Amino acid sequence: MPSDIFACFFFFRHGILSPQHFEPGAFTVLADYGYVGILLVAAILFTILLLLIPLTLSLLGVVPRKSNPVKTSTYECGLETIGKTWVQFNFRYYLFAILFVALDVLTIFLYPWAVNLRGLGLFGFIAMVAFFIILLVGYVYAWRKGALEWK
Amino acid sequence: MILKELQLLTPELSLLVFALLVIMLDLFIKQKKVLVVVSIAGILVSAGFTLSLWGIHATDILYAMLSVDQYALLFKLIFLVAAGLVILASQDYISKFAQFQSEYYALVLISALGMMLMAAAQDLIAVYVSLELSSISLYVLASFLKDQKSTEAGLKYLLLGAVSSAVLLYGMALVFGLTGHTCMPCIADSLKGMPISNIMQSPALLMGLILIVAGFGFKIASVPFQMWVPDVYEGAPTPVTAYLSVASKAAGFAVILRVLFVVFGATAWLSQDWGLLIAVLSAITMMVGNVVALSQSNIKRMFGYSSIAQAGYLMVGLAAVGMAAGSDALGRSGLLFFLMSYTFTNLGAFIAIIAISNKLNSDQIEDYTGMSKRAPLLAIALTLCLVSLTGLPPTAGLIAKIYIFNGAVNHGLLWLVIIAVINSVISAFYYFRIVKVMWMGAPASEEKVPSTWALRVALSLCCLFVLLLGVLPAGFMGIAQAAVKIFTGS
């Protein structure tokens, strides 16, 4: 297993990028992808391993096979669903959801800005004011168009 | 420093202010005509600021995210002109979505803003963000009619646009990974320092190049990334189609030229490498565009393929830039001149089509029969633009083609120019089919085709410039040459 990981590491560092041609440091960022690749391969292998263990045990007959209706039902506990699962929600929910997401996500910007306010200086302040004016225009737009009313 | 940077940003800032103003005004006033005036005023103000910056020494602003230089300024003017003409020409069309006028104008302005930033972007991140700004506005605009076809067009554009954005991002990520930079000149420096002399030695660079070309190829409608064009052009509202075919394509070329030239023009072998790639794509693009256009019966669809073919001609210039590897500016200035010519020509054609199809409620070419009797001035204007698209004298199209082909021949792309000339001949068949139908056939009805003053002004401006660029091109060539000067130092 470790040899696989090393092979993978080699693939990224030597197979594609041929580091011996490069000056050191020039490809460090892409090499970081190499570690991501290692993790990815490790994750896939780990999943396969976890699937293989019960299968092997079952084949070896270690695991008992005793089936009954309760064991095979969808919910061993809880309620059965009544009616169709494809319910149509009122479209107004979407409108609210979109507005919420838009304003909410944008508001998150405030935090990093607030943390760095001193460092960003006047320019940062002006940029943020402009940003909020634009946000405000969107808000007023939604308001005047009646998007905030449930009708 | 802040004030200086803000001053350099005035074209974009003023356009943004006016776009917001349009949205706000719509909420509080009843007289919707004001919106057009405000939009046009915004474009004029922004164009005024752009012109006032002309002649400036190239300056990096916003932490080298944007570069304010003549190249960007010329493109900004092209986008503003296109947006202005499209807004003027929309006056006949606006009744189809009268309820959403302000949104329409604001979206046109904001997408123009996105394109202006694209032209100025000097950092891959800035390129991507401004590209998305303009694209998302255009996705909405494409589905503005809200009928079946328009919605389909918008959705297709959105989904395929998302795919291409992803492709572009992959490409940028690879380049970033390879060099550790997102700023274009820094990437170029880093590439110069690499001890490789062939693109095959660095698969990451190869994939980065291909993916980036593919991402922009979608924007400029190059084969094999052109599949969206006919469907979207046909379904979108006609003024939006005009806007897509001109401004969006120009923006694509603005940024692809900068990225390819600054980043991938770092070394001569790399430059010639992508030059050849673009040359091959260009040949295929021209062939596909022209050949398929022959068998179209819907004029908007036909113009979709025509715009693919025109992208092919433009890519001849781009290929020449690559093959030149920075040795002369012929290809670059030719590309800019062709874009100027194409902007006016294609917009003129579309404006005439807007007026005619508005009356006919049809985009079928056969319905244009006898249009010379029903709308003589529109027919003359459309004929002029078609002549220019074919590339015949005395119009801008001819000079533009001579310009761009000359650059290509000088850099060993004679074979490509021969293909391009053959394609020009093929294109004459479908362009002149419209001319023939308009002038030779008997009209189905004698009813005149009406048009608003705004549309007439826009159309006359287009025709004027088509002729001006064709008859007295020297001045415009001077502008194009001045605009690409910023690159010669790098």
Place this chain on the structure above:
Amino acid sequence: MPYQIPWLIFLLPVCSLLIIAFILRPFFNNRPKLGGYVTIAAISTACALSLWVLATVIAAPGHKLDIPDFQWLVIGNLNVHFGLLIDSLTAVMLVVVTIVSLMVQIYSQGYMDGDSGYHRYFAFMSLFTACMLGLIMADNLVLMFLFWEGVGLGSYLLIGFWFHRPSAANAAKKAFIVTRLGDVGFLVAILLLFAQTGTFDTEELHALAIAGTLGGTVLTWVAIGIFSGAAGKSAQFPLHVWLPDAMEGPTPVSALIHAATMVAAGVFLVARFHPLFEHSEVALTTVAIIGGFTAIFAASMGLVMTDIKRVLAYSTISQLGYMMLGLGTGGVAIGIFHLFNHAFFKALLFLGAGSVNHGTGTFDMRQMGGLRKAMPWTYATFLIGSLSLAGIWPLSGFWSKDEIVASALDKPILFYIAMLTVFMTAFYMFRAIFLTFEGEYKGGAPAEHGSHGPNNSYGPHESSKVMVIPLVILSVLSVFSGWLNVTGAFSSFMGHGGEVEAHGFIQGFFGVLSHPVPLISLAVAALGVFLAYAMYSARWISAEVMGRIFKPMYVLFSRKYWMDELYENVIVKKVLINGVFAVLGLFDEKAIDGAINGVANGTVAAGRELRRLQTGQLQFYAMFIVLGLVAITVCYYIFA
């Protein structure tokens, strides 16, 4: 002088054309006079500027102005520029064209009064003048050819001005097609020159011809090609057939285009490229022979015409032949000097004929007569023009004709032809004068003939002042213009300084009568005048008897040597339509159409197939993008 002035000369008539077409015609259609005023204002300014240019050229060293080129297109190593070539030849032509054009425009105010196409007329006239000025100033062959065709277009439009008359429409068509035949040769010459030298520039070509780089058979063919273009425009045999028919246009048009300027463009062209001709003996001889033959050939037909404009038309052809003869034997100065003089007196004669038509409503001399009393001004000026044309001392025609005859001395056949032509010219002009102005008035024509003139129910009358004044000015020029070369000043200006002995004006003016050649030609001309007098005024000899005696010749002349029939029935119908066109048509149908259709059908079919890829399915489109990416990558790995 600022170098923009020559450009301005060209642009003024262009502006007048644009103003009439885009402002006056759409918005002031009910005030037709404005069109005339605009044109006259533009051309009179151009005329004044032309005189300025002439004065500057005279003062300039080498009689040549340096005008900076206009850079039209600079793309890499492709540099398309054009400019103006202002030398003595251009300056003289400028003055001739603008003066005659100005006179004709003023005259047209009266002649075209009340015509429904007044604006159109002046717009076309401006177009023609602009093209003509462009033609004489252009410094390269491409531009020259463009304007060359432009004047042809102007001529076509103006001959067919009254297009509702079938005869006018046909004449316009004929003029256009016949001159096109000559232009084929011109175009071939241009292409040949470019293939050989890689330049279109007139002066560079001159230099190459003089240096001998351009020579031999190529030069001969080029010169003959240029001459074929000139022969078409200047109505030289065998392409002369269109000019008499062109008289269907309004008379001022005939005066400007078909007498003074456009037909002289052929002569100008040969003069402009004279250095090329000079280095090819064959070409120069061809010019002289064709010119001489045309001179006598056309004059013979002029003897028997009954339509006064046709007499003048044949006279024009004959005189153009004279100019060609002068160019072929003498040189630029001699040919152009005759062009210069001829422009004034022939324009005068045509305008006089127009005035006669205005008074009587007809061009048929058999229905005129006795107009001397009714139209004294017209008569006086017409007489001056005729005397000048006949070459009577000391009017202008004498001086230039004398030079041509003298230059032909060493080619005896051409000399005798020239002398015979002098006789014929004097005869037919005075035949016209006696028939028109002497004797009894024979009633003119019914009113419907003169569809454009005022109603002439009250008999022949003098024309209005606006028509008479140009006649007077032109008659003054017809008297004096020839005196410019009495001392050899004109010739030396045109670059023939070495050949002409300098002498005083008085000495030259009277001394010319002491030489034998001028005396003989004067005597011959006088004989012609006398014979005309004897036949048509005193009637000592009956014209009918003469007609019977020389019946075969009379028929031959009056049927114009059956040239029209030859063209129409034999060449066009038999050779072209049944022969060449039929074969070409077959070839076109079978070979070319087959090939083109095959390719076109193939392309369209390919389009249909490719179109199928456009399924409309989003998944497929996205797939296509990915496939494209894969294909590009694979190609890289295969080919790189």
